[in-house]
Amino acid sequence: MQRVWIFFAQASLTTIKISGLAILLGLCLGFIAALSSLSRLTVVRWPARAYVSVFRGTPALIQLFLLYFGGLQLGLEMSPIQAGIIGLGINIGAYMTESIRGAIIAVDKGQTEAGRCLGLSRAQTMARVILPQAARLMVRPLGVNSVALIKGSAIVSTISVTELTYTAHRFISSTYKPFEMFILAAIFYLIIITLFMRLVQWIDTRVALKE
Amino acid sequence: MQDTKREPLIRIRNLRKSFGPLEVLKGIDMEVREGQILALIGPSGSGKSTLLRTINQLEDVTSGEIWFDGTLVNADLPHRAREKHLNALRRNIGMVFQHFNLFPHMTALENVTMAPVLLGLHTKAQARENALRLLAKVGLSDRADYYPSRLSGGQKQRVAIARALAMEPKVMLFDEVTSALDPELVGEVNRTMKQLAEENMTMVIVTHELKFAADTASHIVFMADGRIVEEGPPDQVLRNPLQARTRAFLQQDFAE
Amino acid sequence: MNLDFTVVPRMTDLLLWGVMWTVILSVLSMVFSLVLGAVFAVVRLSSYRLLRWPVQAISWVFMGTPLLLQLYVVYFGLAELGLNLNAFTAGVIALSLHFAVYNADIIRAGIQSIDTGQYQAARSLGVSHLQAMRKVVVPQALANVTPALGNMMIALLKESALVSAIGVMELTLSAQRAISQTFRPFEFYLAAAALYYALNLVLQQALRLIERRAALTR
Ligand SMILES: Nc1ncnc2c1ncn2[C@@H]1O[C@H](COP(=O)(O)OP(=O)(O)O)[C@@H](O)[C@H]1O
Ligand SMILES: [Mg+2]
Numbered sequence: 151m152q153r154v155w156i157f158f159a160q161a162s163l164t165t166i167k168i169s170g171l172a173i174l175l176g177l178c179l180g181f182i183a184a185l186s187s188l189s190r191l192t193v194v195r196w197p198a199r200a201y202v203s204v205f206r207g208t209p210a211l212i213q214l215f216l217l218y219f220g221g222l223q224l225g226l227e228m229s230p231i232q233a234g235i236i237g238l239g240i241n242i243g244a245y246m247t248e249s250i251r252g253a254i255i256a257v258d259k260g261q262t263e264a265g266r267c268l269g270l271s272r273a274q275t276m277a278r279v280i281l282p283q284a285a286r287l288m289v290r291p292l293g294v295n296s297v298a299l300i301k302g303s304a305i306v307s308t309i310s311v312t313e314l315t316y317t318a319h320r321f322i323s324s325t326y327k328p329f330e331m332f333i334l335a336a337i338f339y340l341i342i343i344t345l346f347m348r349l350v351q352w353i354d355t356r357v358a359l360k361e
Numbered sequence: 362m363q364d365t366k367r368e369p370l371i372r373i374r375n376l377r378k379s380f381g382p383l384e385v386l387k388g389i390d391m392e393v394r395e396g397q398i399l400a401l402i403g404p405s406g407s408g409k410s411t412l413l414r415t416i417n418q419l420e421d422v423t424s425g426e427i428w429f430d431g432t433l434v435n436a437d438l439p440h441r442a443r444e445k446h447l448n449a450l451r452r453n454i455g456m457v458f459q460h461f462n463l464f465p466h467m468t469a470l471e472n473v474t475m476a477p478v479l480l481g482l483h484t485k486a487q488a489r490e491n492a493l494r495l496l497a498k499v500g501l502s503d504r505a506d507y508y509p510s511r512l513s514g515g516q517k518q519r520v521a522i523a524r525a526l527a528m529e530p531k532v533m534l535f536d537e538v539t540s541a542l543d544p545e546l547v548g549e550v551n552r553t554m555k556q557l558a559e560e561n562m563t564m565v566i567v568t569h570e571l572k573f574a575a576d577t578a579s580h581i582v583f584m585a586d587g588r589i590v591e592e593g594p595p596d597q598v599l600r601n602p603l604q605a606r607t608r609a610f611l612q613q614d615f616a617e
Numbered sequence: 618m619n620l621d622f623t624v625v626p627r628m629t630d631l632l633l634w635g636v637m638w639t640v641i642l643s644v645l646s647m648v649f650s651l652v653l654g655a656v657f658a659v660v661r662l663s664s665y666r667l668l669r670w671p672v673q674a675i676s677w678v679f680m681g682t683p684l685l686l687q688l689y690v691v692y693f694g695l696a697e698l699g700l701n702l703n704a705f706t707a708g709v710i711a712l713s714l715h716f717a718v719y720n721a722d723i724i725r726a727g728i729q730s731i732d733t734g735q736y737q738a739a740r741s742l743g744v745s746h747l748q749a750m751r752k753v754v755v756p757q758a759l760a761n762v763t764p765a766l767g768n769m770m771i772a773l774l775k776e777s778a779l780v781s782a783i784g785v786m787e788l789t790l791s792a793q794r795a796i797s798q799t800f801r802p803f804e805f806y807l808a809a810a811a812l813y814y815a816l817n818l819v820l821q822q823a824l825r826l827i828e829r830r831a832a833l834t835r
Contacts, residue, residue: 190440207817208810209778211789216810219796220803223619263419264462268476268528269452271444278475282466304683308782315686322693329694332686340681 154321154334161317162338168234168313169300175239176299177292180246185276187251198247205244211305213241218309234306242299249295253288254280286357293350300343314338368431369394370532370563371416376425378411385411387587389425393532393565398558400578400595401567404610407584409567413534416565417454418447429454430531452480455525455533459541461517463509469496469520470505473527482528495523499553515546519553532563540569551577571611575599583607621801625808628795635791636812642708642787643777647770649713654720661725672721679718685779687711692783708780716773720766727762728754763831767824774820775813788812 179201186198205213217240218233228236257280265275307316318335322328371393378386385408393399401409414420416427418434427434429450438446464472473492477483483491496505499519509517518538525533535554539547551573558564558577568574574581574595581598583591583606591604602608625632660672679687691714692707702710731754739749781789792809796802 204814207775207814209775209789209813211778211781212792212806212810212813216803216806220806223801223803225619258462260458260460260462261464264456264458264464266447267417267419267451267454267456268524269448269450269480270476271448274479278479279464283464286466301681301683304685305779307685315683315689318686319689327697329690329697332690332694335686336678336682336690339683339686340678343681 154325154331157317157321158314158334158338161312161314161335162342164231164311165300165303165313165338166342168231168238168306168311169296169303171235172238172242172299172303173296175235176242176246176295179240179243180250180292183243183247184250184254187247188254202244202247205241206248210238210241210302211308213237214305214309230306230309230311233309234303234311238299238303238306242295242302245295245298246292249291250284250288252291253284256287257283289350289354289357293347293354296350297343297346300346301339304339367395370397370430371565372426372428373412373416374426374428376412376415376427377423378408378415378420379423384423385587386415386422389587389589391582391589391592393563395531395563396561398564398577398579399566399582400574400580401565401582401584402569402571402574402610403584403590405569408587409584410536412584413456413536413565413567416534417451417456419456452482452528453531455528455530457518457521457525457533457535457538459537461509461514461521461541463517463521463524465509468506468508469501469512469523472509472520473524476524477527480528488527492523492527495526496520498526498556499523500549513546514542515549518542518550522550522553522557526557532565533557535564535566535568537567537569539573571599583610585610620803622804624799624801625804628799628805631791631795632788632808632812635786635788635809636816638786638791639774639777639788639813639816642705642712642780642785643774645709646712646716646777647773649709650716650720650769650773651766653713653717655724657717657721658724658728661721662728675714676718676721679715684711684715684776685782687715688779688783704780704783704785707783708777708785712773712777712780715776716769719769723762723765723769724758727758727765730761731757760831763824763828767828770824771817771820774816778813 183198183201186194187202189195189198214233214237217237218228218230221228221233261279261283262275265279266272270278303313304315307313307319310316312320314335318331321331325331369392371391373389373391376386376389376391377384389412391412401412403409411420415422416429416434422435425435430453432446432450434450436443436446463469464475467475470489470492473495474483474485474488477488477491478485482488493502493505496502499522501516501519501523504512504516504520509520512520521538522533538554539550542550547570551570554564554566555577566574566578578595581592581595582589583598583602583604585606591598591602591607597603598607599611602611657672657676660668661676663669688708688711691711692702692704695702695707735753735757736749739753740746744752777787778789780787781793784790788809792805795805799805
C-alpha cells in the first residue's frame, strides 16, 4: 500500500506539471486572442473570435484526440505529455480569452479617454492604464478557468499520460480495488485544488492591495 | 491683453455632429483666443459636452472644421497618420472630466508624472519635480503619495487638473468638473480654476454654475438644442441677454 | 498530406447513431441534473443541519474532482461494492450528479438574490410558505438563473463526450469505431467536432428561446 502512495504522489506531480504548463500556454493564447478580439481591424478580430467559438463549442476530449491521433496521421509526432499540455492549453486559452476580454471591457471607458487625452497612444493606454486595472478583475475568473483545467486534465489519461487518473486506473488491474484507487486519486485532486484555490486567493489579495 | 489680430487658438466652422439619427450639434461656429476664458452654458442635453469632446476628438464629427493652433484637427487622414496626429494634438489640449477619471492604480504623484515621462516630455526626475510643484499649486503637496481611493472628490479633481497641466497644454477643457462634487467641495476646485485663469491659461469651461461663470469667464457662449443662441462678454449675456431663449434659461436657473 | 474526407459519408449511419445517443444521454442528464440541483439547493437553504451537511459534502467532493474520475467511480467503483450498473446508466448518473452540484449553487444564489420583502409581502397577504415560494420567489429566481443554468447545459453537452471512456456508445465512441475501421482519426475526430459544434448551436438557439420566455413572465 505504501508503494501505491508513492506512485500517486508522483502522478500528482505530473498532474501539477501538465496543468501548470497548460495554464501558462492558455494565458498566453488568452491574452493574444483577447487583445486581438478587441482590435479595430476585422482581419485581426475575426480569427480570435473563431478560435473562442470553435474551442468553446466542441469537447476538449475531441480536441485532444484530434491533436494527438490526428497529428500522428499527419506526421505531427508528439509525446502524449506534449499533446496533453498543448491540447489542454489551447482549450483553456479559449475560455481564458473570454475572462481577459471581459476584464478589459469592464474597465471604465473614462480611463481610456483620460489616457488618450494626455496624448498616450492606444497601445500605451492599454499597457499603462487599462491592463493594470483589468488585471485585478481577471484574477478570479482566470482562477476559475484554471481550476476547471486542473480537473479537466484527467482527460489526458485517455492518451496514456501517467497522471493521477491514469495511475488510479492502472492500479485497479493489480489491486482489484477500483473504489479505493479512485477515492485515493480523488483525495489527491482535492488537495491540489484546495491548495491552488488558496494560491488564487492570495494572488487576488495581493493585486487588490495597492489602491 | 487680447490681441485680436492674431489667429484664434481654436476655430470651429459650421460643425455638425450626429449620433445615428439624432443631430446633436447643428452647425456651430466658435472661436477661442489665446488667454480667453470661455464659459459654455446651456440646458442639459444641449450639446455642450459633445462640442467640448470634438475639440480633442474624443468624438469625431459629421461635418465642419475644427482648427487648433493652425492645424486642422479633424483632417481626413489614413488611420495610422491620424492616430499620430491626434496623439501630438492631445498633448497640447488638457481635459478635466466630471468624474475625474484618475488612474486608481497610481498615486496622485504617479497620475501626474506618468504621461510626461512616457511621452518623453521630461525625465523621471524632472517630471517628479514638476509634479510636486503642480500638486503644491493645487494645494495637495501632502497628498502626493495617496491613491485616489483615499482622496475626497475635490482633492481628486484637483489632482486631475494637475495631471492635465503636467503636459503643459496650450488650452484646458473643463466638462462640468464640479457637478459630481458635494457642495462644500466645489469651492476648492473653483478656486484652482480661477487661479489658472489669473495666470492667463486659455480655458473652455462647460459649467452650470452661472455665478462662477460670471466671475471667471471673459466670454460666455449660451447653447441650446445644438446651436449657439447668444455669445458675448458676461455682463451682456448674463445681465442683458438679447435673446428670449437666453432670458428664459437664466430666469429659470436663477430662480432655483 | 494524407487526408481523405470521402471516408466520412460512408460512416454516416454510425455517426448519426452516435449523435442520437449523445442527444438522449445529454437530455436525460440535463433533466436529472436540474431536478436534483433544485433539490440540493432547497436542502442547502433549509434549516435542517442534518440534511444540509451531506449535501454540502457531496458538492465539495464533486466540485473538487474530475468528472472523468467520477464516471470511473460510478461505473467501476460501485461494481466493486456490488452495484453493477450498465455503462449508459452509470454515465447518466455521473453526469447528473456532477452538474446537479453546479446547478444547485446557481439556483441557491438565485433564490437568495430575491428580495425577502417579496416573500414577506406574499406572506402578509395570508399566503402560506409553500405558496409564497412557488408563486412569488421561484418564478423570479427562475428568470434570474436561466442564463447561468443554460451555460451549464452547454457544458454538459460537451462533457458528455467523456462517457466514451466507460464504453457508452455515443458520438465520440462512434467516431472511434469508425476510426478503428478506417484508420483515419483526423477525418473522423474533425467530423465529430463539427457535429458537436452543430449540436451546441442548436442547444444555444433552444436556450435563447427559453431565456426569452423566462424573462417575459416577469
Ligand atoms: N455617445 C452618445 N450616443 C448617443 N447619444 C449621445 C451620446 N452622447 C451624447 N448623446 C446625446 O447628445 C445630446 C447632447 O448631449 P451632451 O453633449 O452630453 O449635452 P450636455 O453636455 O449639454 O448636457 C443628448 O441628447 C445626449 O443624449
Ligand atoms: Mg454634459
